[in-house]
Amino acid sequence: MRQWVGRPVRRAWARKRCLMPQHDGPTGDLSGVRFLTIAEVAAVMRVSKMTVYRLVHGGDLPAVRVGRSFRVSEDDVDEYLRRSFYNAG
Numbered sequence: 001m002r003q004w005v006g007r008p009v010r011r012a013w014a015r016k017r018c019l020m021p022q023h024d025g026p027t028g029d030l031s032g033v034r035f036l037t038i039a040e041v042a043a044v045m046r047v048s049k050m051t052v053y054r055l056v057h058g059g060d061l062p063a064v065r066v067g068r069s070f071r072v073s074e075d076d077v078d079e080y081l082r083r084s085f086y087n088a089g
Contacts, residue, residue: 033075035071036071036073037069037070037071038052038053038070041061041072045077045081061076062076
């Protein structure tokens, strides 16, 4: 049997921090912000959960880590979709 030697391989996206910008002024009051799960974001955007995870890990979609899961503010999803519109023609 072969024995593992060396450091474990870490993916580059696992080291990135997913930061949530402050909402409602400099105090960072998030009481009025509605947070969505990755599955809810995927349903709103009509994409797979893996696509949402890629957006979060790539830094394109801000998220908050809660335990082992992520939460994305509804405002950030709306803003991402607004920025992503493309006029063809």
